[in-house]
Amino acid sequence: MTIKTIASVNVEVTEEGYLKDASAWNKEIAIDIAKEEGIELTDKHFEVIEFIRKKVAAGEGLTIRGIGKSGVVDAKTFYQLFPGAPLKKATKIAGGSKPVSCM
Amino acid sequence: MEQEKKYPLKKVLMICSKGNLEDVLAALVMANGAVMEGIETKLFFTFFGLDAITKKRMNKLHTATVGNPAMRMPGGLPFPTLLGALPGVEAGVTKMMKKGMDKLDIPPVDEFLELIEAGGGEIYACKLAAEMFNLTKEDFHETVKAIITVGDLYAMCDGPGTQIVFT
Numbered sequence: 001m002t003i004k005t006i007a008s009v010n011v012e013v014t015e016e017g018y019l020k021d022a023s024a025w026n027k028e029i030a031i032d033i034a035k036e037e038g039i040e041l042t043d044k045h046f047e048v049i050e051f052i053r054k055k056v057a058a059g060e061g062l063t064i065r066g067i068g069k070s071g072v073v074d075a076k077t078f079y080q081l082f083p084g085a086p087l088k089k090a091t092k093i094a095g096g097s098k099p100v101s102c103m
Numbered sequence: 104m105e106q107e108k109k110y111p112l113k114k115v116l117m118i119c120s121k122g123n124l125e126d127v128l129a130a131l132v133m134a135n136g137a138v139m140e141g142i143e144t145k146l147f148f149t150f151f152g153l154d155a156i157t158k159k160r161m162n163k164l165h166t167a168t169v170g171n172p173a174m175r176m177p178g179g180l181p182f183p184t185l186l187g188a189l190p191g192v193e194a195g196v197t198k199m200m201k202k203g204m205d206k207l208d209i210p211p212v213d214e215f216l217e218l219i220e221a222g223g224g225e226i227y228a229c230k231l232a233a234e235m236f237n238l239t240k241e242d243f244h245e246t247v248k249a250i251i252t253v254g255d256l257y258a259m260c261d262g263p264g265t266q267i268v269f270t
Contacts (some may be wrong), residue, residue: 076221084141
């Protein structure tokens with residue numbers, strides 16, 4: 001069990017830094033995790049994060065294709081907003097657990 | 104004790120030389136997976152693999168029902184090769200495969216290539232094979248960046264942490 005101080009709150013995280021409990025999430029935590037990933041969050045980022053949080057709460061699996069077709073953001077912009085590994089980074093910032101999708 | 108140093112994969116070149124639906128998908132899933140992880144990805148199509156980037160053929164790829172010993176009936180019984188040779192069987196099996204793909208959010212070939220390109224992956228066609236099949240840039244999908252030689256391909260393999268995967 002790892003306790004990490006993010007945005008001056010102690011939260012439980014996995015070894016890779018994903019929140020153990022999505023309900024512990026708030027915007028300040030998102031901003032702090034994003035900073036660690038080298039991302040400055042904008043309103044557009046938060047729109048995507050909001051969409052991911054809804055999916056996570058509903059227990060639905062996430063794919064880049066699904067996010068690209070959501071109407072919130074297209075795949076190309078999603079890659080630009082969260083460069084490198086967008087699905088993992090965005091889910092981590094949104095307080096979800098590590099995505100297990102191959103797609 | 105000295106810790107073992109890790110050398111993460113930085114660049115991957117996928118070579119797809121076959122035109123069966125499942126072989127093409129394997130290359131596309133692997134390439135897209137690399138793009139998703141932030142690995143620099145280049146996808147090179149050659150020989151019958153060119154079907155996957157040829158506009159007229161790319162969304163009509165089939166699963167081979169003949170000469171495929173891993174092929175099974177829906178209940179798990181062996182799939183006789185002679186049955187696979189009957190007209191319409193290959194089309195039916197392919198239809199079932201595509202249904203299964205859709206369920207798993209696996210896109211059709213053209214959309215798959217667009218997804219890879221959206222993430223910064225690069226798609227190339229083999230010059231020699233294109234000449235062999237009389238195909239030009241106009242025959243290929245718009246995601247195909249260029250028709251290149253084997254030498255061009257190897258020139259892209261520079262840098263540590265690069266791997267070539269042949270499917």
